[in-house]
Structures are given as C-alpha cells and as structure tokens.
Amino acid sequence: MQKTLTRNQPTNNRPIHVCCDHSEAFFLSDKQRDQVLTVDANKVVNDVIEQLYKKGTVQSKTQTDLFKSFYEPLKAGVKEGYNLKAEYGTPNYEMLKQLQTNTAIFSIFKSHACVKEIGALLKDNDGNRRSKQDFINEALKVDKTYRKDWLGTEYDTAVRSCRMATVWQKAQETKRLYPCVEYIPSRAANPRQDHIKYYGLVFRLDDPILNTIWPPNGYLCQCGMRPTDKEPTDIPHDLPLPDEHFRFNPGKTGQVFDIENSGYIKSVPPADQPALIKQAKTIVNNEMALEADYQSVYKAKSGGTVEVHPLAFNNTDFKEVLVTARELANFGEQVKVLPDIQDPALRKAFVIPGAKPNKSPDYLITGTYATDLKTVFINSIDAVKEAVGRCNKQCNNIALKIDRDNYISSHDLQRAVKGKLSHAGYDDWQMLWIFFNGDWKSFTRQEILEGSWF
Numbered sequence: 001m002q003k004t005l006t007r008n009q010p011t012n013n014r015p016i017h018v019c020c021d022h023s024e025a026f027f028l029s030d031k032q033r034d035q036v037l038t039v040d041a042n043k044v045v046n047d048v049i050e051q052l053y054k055k056g057t058v059q060s061k062t063q064t065d066l067f068k069s070f071y072e073p074l075k076a077g078v079k080e081g082y083n084l085k086a087e088y089g090t091p092n093y094e095m096l097k098q099l100q101t102n103t104a105i106f107s108i109f110k111s112h113a114c115v116k117e118i119g120a121l122l123k124d125n126d127g128n129r130r131s132k133q134d135f136i137n138e139a140l141k142v143d144k145t146y147r148k149d150w151l152g153t154e155y156d157t158a159v160r161s162c163r164m165a166t167v168w169q170k171a172q173e174t175k176r177l178y179p180c181v182e183y184i185p186s187r188a189a190n191p192r193q194d195h196i197k198y199y200g201l202v203f204r205l206d207d208p209i210l211n212t213i214w215p216p217n218g219y220l221c222q223c224g225m226r227p228t229d230k231e232p233t234d235i236p237h238d239l240p241l242p243d244e245h246f247r248f249n250p251g252k253t254g255q256v257f258d259i260e261n262s263g264y265i266k267s268v269p270p271a272d273q274p275a276l277i278k279q280a281k282t283i284v285n286n287e288m289a290l291e292a293d294y295q296s297v298y299k300a301k302s303g304g305t306v307e308v309h310p311l312a313f314n315n316t317d318f319k320e321v322l323v324t325a326r327e328l329a330n331f332g333e334q335v336k337v338l339p340d341i342q343d344p345a346l347r348k349a350f351v352i353p354g355a356k357p358n359k360s361p362d363y364l365i366t367g368t369y370a371t372d373l374k375t376v377f378i379n380s381i382d383a384v385k386e387a388v389g390r391c392n393k394q395c396n397n398i399a400l401k402i403d404r405d406n407y408i409s410s411h412d413l414q415r416a417v418k419g420k421l422s423h424a425g426y427d428d429w430q431m432l433w434i435f436f437n438g439d440w441k442s443f444t445r446q447e448i449l450e451g452s453w454f
Helices: 030-037 042-055 060-081 091-122 132-149 151-173 270-291 310-314 318-330 344-349 381-392 410-421 445-449
Strands: 180-184 202-204 224-228 295-299 305-308 334-337 363-365 369-376 398-402 431-436 439-444
Touching: 042 060, 042 091, 042 132, 060 091, 060 132, 060 151, 091 132, 091 151, 091 270, 132 151, 151 224, 270 344, 295 318, 305 310, 305 318, 310 318, 318 334, 318 363, 318 369, 318 398, 318 431, 318 439, 369 381, 369 431, 381 398, 381 410, 410 431, 410 445, 431 445, 439 445
Parallel strands: 305 334, 369 398, 398 431
Antiparallel strands: 180 202, 180 224, 295 305, 334 363, 363 369, 431 439
C-alpha cells in the first residue's frame, strides 16, 4: 500500500512529515506562498539559541516572537483559503475565528516543541555539554526541519482546509437544490491509492460519514467535494479511513489541524497547556477585533454618516454616544464610534490618530479628529471647564453638549471654553463641536480664542 502523508509519528520523540507520493508538493498559490514563507526569522532563532545556551531557557518575548514566526504564515494561509465575506457577528466571522484560533493554538505548541527539542541538544549523546558552535549547528538543523521542511506543508494545509471549509458552508446554503455532495478526484500526479476509493462517491449532506471523510484527507491532499443533485451511492464496506490526523470536517469543526493528536501539544506538560491555549485565543481575539470593519448604522440627508466599530456596541455609554453621533451626522460630519477598550495590550495596538496614550475617546470625526463627548448638566462655568479638562486627558477635540435643561448663558459658556483653551496644555487642541440652545456649531481653537461664537 502506498504511504499516506502522516503527521507527528514518533521518531526519537519528534513529529515528522511524510509526503504521500515523494515526488511533488501541492502549492495552492506559489506567489502568496513564497511571500508569506519568506520570513526573516534569523534574529528570533539566534535569540533562542543564545538564551538556551546561556541559561537553558528562553525569555517570554523570545518565545512569543518564535510563535509569531510560525503563526503569521499559517494565518496568511487561513485568510487566503477562507474566501467568504466575514462580517463581525455573522456565522462566517465565527468560522474564520475558529479556523484562525485553531492555527494559533497549533503554532504556539509548535514553538514550544521547537524550543524543547533545541534545548535537548545542549548535551551530546554521551551526556556531555556541547561546545557553543556544535550546539548552534545542531539547533539550526532543528529549525530547518520545523521551518523550511514543515512550515510549507502546514501552510498549504491551512489554505486547503479553509477552502474546503467554505465548500461545506456553501453546500449548506444550496442543499435544497443540491442535497448531496460528490467526492472529486485528486489533481495530484500520483494520488493516494486509498483516496482513489473515494472518487465518485455521492453522500447526503446529513450523512455522519462526512464528519470524517472530507478533504483534505491528508497532508498535500488535492481531493475535493462539490454539491450535486445525484442520488447517494452505496458506501463500500472496505472504504478506508483518512489519515488519522485528518478525520474531521473543517467546515463543521473549525479545525485546520488536529491539535489533540499533534506531537506538538504532546511536548507540553498537560498542566501548562490551558495557559498556552488561552494565550493563543487572546491573540486571535485581539487581532480580529483590530481588523474588524466599521459597520454603517446611519446616513443623514446632509451627507453625514455614522459608522460603529463592532466592539463599540459593548461600550457602557453606547446609547448616549450613538445619539450624539447621529446629531453630528445631521450636522454633516462623518463620524466613527470608537470602542472603549479595557485590555491594555489591545488598547496599545488600537491606534487612534490624536488620542492620548492608552486612552479611548468616543469618536473619530472626518477620519482625522479623535473626539470625546462631554455633556454638561450643571449651570456653571466651573462645570464647563471641568468637562473640557476631562476631555483633555483623552484627546484634543471635544463634542461639548450642553443639556437642554441647562440654562447657562451664552456669555458664561463662551468665557468657560475660551478661558480653558487659553491655558497651558491646550496648545495642540484642534476642533470643538458645541451643542447649545438646540444647535450644533463647530469651531477651531483659534476661532474660539479670536472671539468666534454662536
């Protein structure tokens, strides 16, 4: 029987790849593949080697950098393969998130397996500590295996699995017309003999066998499925199972890799695994939050618009902020409602032009002005000054809303705003949108200082 591509078979406790036909690799996008796999990992690899040789362990940042050097190419594979529109909150978004999370968890265990294997080389077969150069030479061989020998195959698996996940999802949408799927022959020059037995079989979409037999059914597998209205075929009694690491349907489970049976996860003590899984999930959650598109929620006759970041729907003051955003849109402004991010790492990564460090203002207006909403209910100059002062801690633009029941005079309001902007620390202020007596008006700081007003 011809060998199938297997993954993580133990050879000296190392996971290995075996190609199905030993003659070719299936690269779904050579250009994209070359781009994502040409990652300069020399620095992180050298850091791993240096730190292991000196102290027998690697720093947290180095471990994270190594993880990213494996994860980034696989994440690119997921995005190339999953070609369905994935708007925040939709089933497609959740599927993409599952696929990407699976890949991140796989990569984080891979990075730890790599470090563990390199660390084991500090001593030779006789138990003697290697010279530094000898250790470097042996460590680079391990890195070559994990990176140059395996990463390309894993990338292709990410692309192929995600493409087949989309095939499954599309089949669900058309199952009234096409209640079955047909197994499509491989395009490989030397296909697996076991997979040939699947060719032409027709399965109902609700057949449990599709939980197990759904391409890719092994590394570098080029088989496919397509919706059909043909009648289901009989299932041969001797139908072989797919490669043991591919007995799942990525479109149903959101898997790219079978992590539970991976040699990578087996290299990490069970007690340490939950923390790594949580770390990988957090990374994906933050990344997808940052990449999420704003959602259009309002278009005014004036041409103004309101768009909301998906995370902003969870803001504690969202309702109030949205009401004012609509008013500003009616005034003709292009308003984006920003998320109130509490996670320090995510807040640091979510760059808002003009926002103070680690702050989360309410709006981005006209794509330029980070703006915070402040509503004044108390009839006093000090209350206005306090509102402007609190805004200055967030950004250098304000949407100042004087409550309709606040009867502060125009004169006192102008005195408070102009006086505050005259102080040191307000030189970089740009725009003010002020709601007073039922009307919105906008001013630059300079206009306010020069006496412009309602």
